[in-house]
Amino acid sequence: MTTIxxxxxxxxxxxxxxxxxMEETIEFYGNVPNENEGKHFRxxxxxxLGIAQSAIMxxxxxxxxxxxxxxxxxxxxxxxxxxxxxxxxxxxxGHGRAAAMGTAIKLCRPDLTVVTLQGDGDALAIGAxxxxxxxxxxxxxxxxxxxxxxxxxxxxxxxxTTPRETITQTSPYGMVENDFDVVDIALGSGAGYAAxxxxxxxxxxxxxxxxxxxxxxxxxVEILQNCHELWxxxxxxxxxPDMLKWYKDNSITAARAAKLEPEDIxxxxxxxxxxxPERPELGEExxxxxxxxxxxxxxxxKRGSGKPPALA
Amino acid sequence: MDLNILExxxxxxxxxxVADRRLLQGNESICEGAIAAGVRFYAGxxxxxxxxxxxQMSIRQAAVGGVYLQMEDEVGSIHAVxxxxxxxxxxxxxxxxxGISLMQDGIGWxxxxxxxxxxxxxxxxxxxxxNATRSGQMDIMQARWGPNGDREAIVLSPSTVxxxxxxTLKAVNLSERFQTGxxxxxxxxxxxxxxxxxxxxxxxVPIETRLMPDDEGAADPSRIYDGTMTEIRPFxxxxxxxxxxxxxxxxxxxxxxxxVRMPLTGLxxxxxxxxxxxxxxxxxxxxxxxxxxxxxxxAEVLLIAFGTQARTARFAVDQLREKGVKAGLLRxxxxxxxxxxxxxxxxxNANLVIVPEMxxxxxxxxxxxxxxxxxxxxxxxxxxxxxxIEPDEIMxxxxxxxxxxEGAAV
Numbered sequence: 001m002t003t004i005x006x007x008x009x010x011x012x013x014x015x016x017x018x019x020x021x022m023e024e025t026i027e028f029y030g031n032v033p034n035e036n037e038g039k040h041f042r043x044x045x046x047x048x049l050g051i052a053q054s055a056i057m058x059x060x061x062x063x064x065x066x067x068x069x070x071x072x073x074x075x076x077x078x079x080x081x082x083x084x085x086x087x088x089x090x091x092x093x094g095h096g097r098a099a100a101m102g103t104a105i106k107l108c109r110p111d112l113t114v115v116t117l118q119g120d121g122d123a124l125a126i127g128a129x130x131x132x133x134x135x136x137x138x139x140x141x142x143x144x145x146x147x148x149x150x151x152x153x154x155x156x157x158x159x160x161t162t163p164r165e166t167i168t169q170t171s172p173y174g175m176v177e178n179d180f181d182v183v184d185i186a187l188g189s190g191a192g193y194a195a196x197x198x199x200x201x202x203x204x205x206x207x208x209x210x211x212x213x214x215x216x217x218x219x220x221v222e223i224l225q226n227c228h229e230l231w232x233x234x235x236x237x238x239x240x241p242d243m244l245k246w247y248k249d250n251s252i253t254a255a256r257a258a259k260l261e262p263e264d265i266x267x268x269x270x271x272x273x274x275x276x277p278e279r280p281e282l283g284e285e286x287x288x289x290x291x292x293x294x295x296x297x298x299x300x301x302k303r304g305s306g307k308p309p310a311l312a
Numbered sequence: 313m314d315l316n317i318l319e320x321x322x323x324x325x326x327x328x329x330v331a332d333r334r335l336l337q338g339n340e341s342i343c344e345g346a347i348a349a350g351v352r353f354y355a356g357x358x359x360x361x362x363x364x365x366x367x368q369m370s371i372r373q374a375a376v377g378g379v380y381l382q383m384e385d386e387v388g389s390i391h392a393v394x395x396x397x398x399x400x401x402x403x404x405x406x407x408x409x410x411g412i413s414l415m416q417d418g419i420g421w422x423x424x425x426x427x428x429x430x431x432x433x434x435x436x437x438x439x440x441x442x443n444a445t446r447s448g449q450m451d452i453m454q455a456r457w458g459p460n461g462d463r464e465a466i467v468l469s470p471s472t473v474x475x476x477x478x479x480t481l482k483a484v485n486l487s488e489r490f491q492t493g494x495x496x497x498x499x500x501x502x503x504x505x506x507x508x509x510x511x512x513x514x515x516x517v518p519i520e521t522r523l524m525p526d527d528e529g530a531a532d533p534s535r536i537y538d539g540t541m542t543e544i545r546p547f548x549x550x551x552x553x554x555x556x557x558x559x560x561x562x563x564x565x566x567x568x569x570x571x572v573r574m575p576l577t578g579l580x581x582x583x584x585x586x587x588x589x590x591x592x593x594x595x596x597x598x599x600x601x602x603x604x605x606x607x608x609x610x611a612e613v614l615l616i617a618f619g620t621q622a623r624t625a626r627f628a629v630d631q632l633r634e635k636g637v638k639a640g641l642l643r644x645x646x647x648x649x650x651x652x653x654x655x656x657x658x659x660x661n662a663n664l665v666i667v668p669e670m671x672x673x674x675x676x677x678x679x680x681x682x683x684x685x686x687x688x689x690x691x692x693x694x695x696x697x698x699x700x701i702e703p704d705e706i707m708x709x710x711x712x713x714x715x716x717x718e719g720a721a722v
């Protein structure tokens with residue numbers, strides 16, 4: 001797994017208030033299923049989604065966001081239920097369409113914090129077009145990609161991030177396709193902020209999500225997540241601790257990777273935060289345009305009245 | 313202003329002030345009707361023959377302080393429309409041909425998850441890529457049955473440019489009132505032709521807005537899925553005091569486990585909800601059924617037509633009446649829910665029912681279904697080469713008129 005040459009960013013500025021006990025965070029942000037009422041977490045035991053969920057909750061808490069001002073937008077996958085475990089409003093529709101829906105929500109309600117919860121397949125297979133175009137538009141939403149290398153909900157088929165030669169239910173002889181790099185695609189499509197983290201690096205995950213939400217513009221956090229049940233078991237890592245150890249042993253920070261030779265970082269997960277060039281944010285640009293049109297400063301162009309573009 | 317149009321669409325006309333009279337293209341008229349209804353979000357992907365709707369919306373939405381968003385494809389467009397609607401913003405998209413096929417996924421969500429939205433399908437001829445610049449009436453059954461799963465759908469068809477204005481406004485009103493994706497199916501011919509339209513003052517037109525949790529008469533959220541609520545639920549927009557899950561109104565955070573069942577958990581909830589999605593519309597059939605009837609009281613030859621082809625049929629009816637044939641026209645403005653009782657009533661005296669349409673008989677199938685116990689002969693006039701149906705082709709099917717036509721030819 002490699003990442004295109006982009007400068008690793010400094011750790012995002014964050015509030016230094018004393019962290020609240022997790023119980024308080026849960027009370028305010030969480031809608032924790034209650035066994036007594038016949039509801040329980042729908043994740044497999046040891047699933048990395050639990051760590052990711054609490055990291056998202058902690059990031060909300062650190063940023064002191066009101067649940068009423070948060071909308072999570074989900075797609076299809078094991079993580080799809082996550083939105084209902086928060087007190088925030090949730091939109092959950094077609095598989096892969098979260099970035100499209102999130103774009104519209106943010107355009108209509110710029111005051112809301114819009115976070116999409118998507119899987120690797122959701123964001124980069126069935127929903128790849130919405131992902132890259134939301135990045136190109138630089139709409140101020142945060143896309144969280146739970147990357148477990150596999151289609152978990154349907155029982156472990158390969159997806160767009162499945163590493164070559166690994167075994168899945170639909171690559172029984174080993175995966176022959178190449179995989180996507182989530183951070184590369186995000187930055188290449190125009191995202192101003194992209195981060196990669198793993199379920200082993202839980203504190204880093206909180207900071208990465210916090211930075212993404214704070215970033216004005218399109219931001220992506222790729223969470224490398226363990227699916228030991230459907231991917232690990234087929235690839236020599238049958239338990240959650242096996243996979244956490246794998247992430248621990250094979251991750252290096254972007255700052256450290258920058259000092260190493262390319263061959264030394266081959267096959268490693270480079271975790272960290274990258275920033276792209278600053279680009280105008282769609283919502284702000286649209287609202288400025290509306291103001292100019294309504295103020296009579298600009299009229300719809302007549303045919304042939306445009307100018308050649310200033311090329312960057 | 314043609315008050316008959318408003319009357320047929322069951323729109324109150326009092327207080328409406330005419331502000332302007334303009335020569336409008338059908339697609340422009342659709343845009344203006346939507347804006348008058350309060351649509352402030354448009355997402356779409358340009359496609360012939362509805363491109364002018366996107367072009368016009370890109371000008372108008374900026375002017376009225378709404379949003380124009382050109383999406384990467386139709387699937388994104390319909391989901392963006394739903395995203396906007398979840399904030400309480402009235403929103404729409406327009407497409408045609410293969411574009412409407414791509415949108416079926418999202419249309420199903422809008423109708424099932426009850427997200428108000430307007431979907432305009434300016435019909436080209438199909439199937440597949442079809443014939444982009446030619447008109448068709450081939451997406452009729454798709455409009456009703458396109459998405460997976462079972463739910464009722466409201467499908468409306470205009471036949472003139474002026475009617476397109478009011479029908480679009482009405483469609484937005486119905487999408488709000490019934491909280492569903494309403495589909496209109498103007499043909500390419502309606503979208504591209506120009507006719508004179510009396511433009512009302514938009515502040516004086518009758519518009520409707522969805523029921524919200526804080527509105528008077530809104531039910532308690534705990535009643536949404538326990539079977540005691542009326543069929544139309546209060547819509548919870550995101551970013552309000554109320555927690556919203558796909559527009560469902562969830563109790564605030566004081567009740568950590570909510571006590572409200574999530575939609576479609578458990579088979580009884582599924583059963584209840586699917587029946588509710590049907591009943592909320594079929595039990596209010598009168599509110600969504602619009603037709604135009606010409607000489608149907610004593611019609612022995614009944615023409616049932618819709619869209620532009622009803623204009624041809626109207627001409628044929630007048631010609632037949634001149635020749636002493638008791639002909640009548642039932643023009644369907646509402647295609648679905650199919651106006652079963654009105655068709656049965658209009659056909660009461662008929663011994664011949666003619667259904668001219670630019671497809672292989674999609675509405676004729678519905679007519680045959682509802683007149684299955686009726687002795688009348690039911691025949692179709694079907695064009696699938698994008699040419700329009702001529703009045704003579706209809707009249708040839710009527711014995712008296714046919715003799716007259718033969719005589720004229722000699």
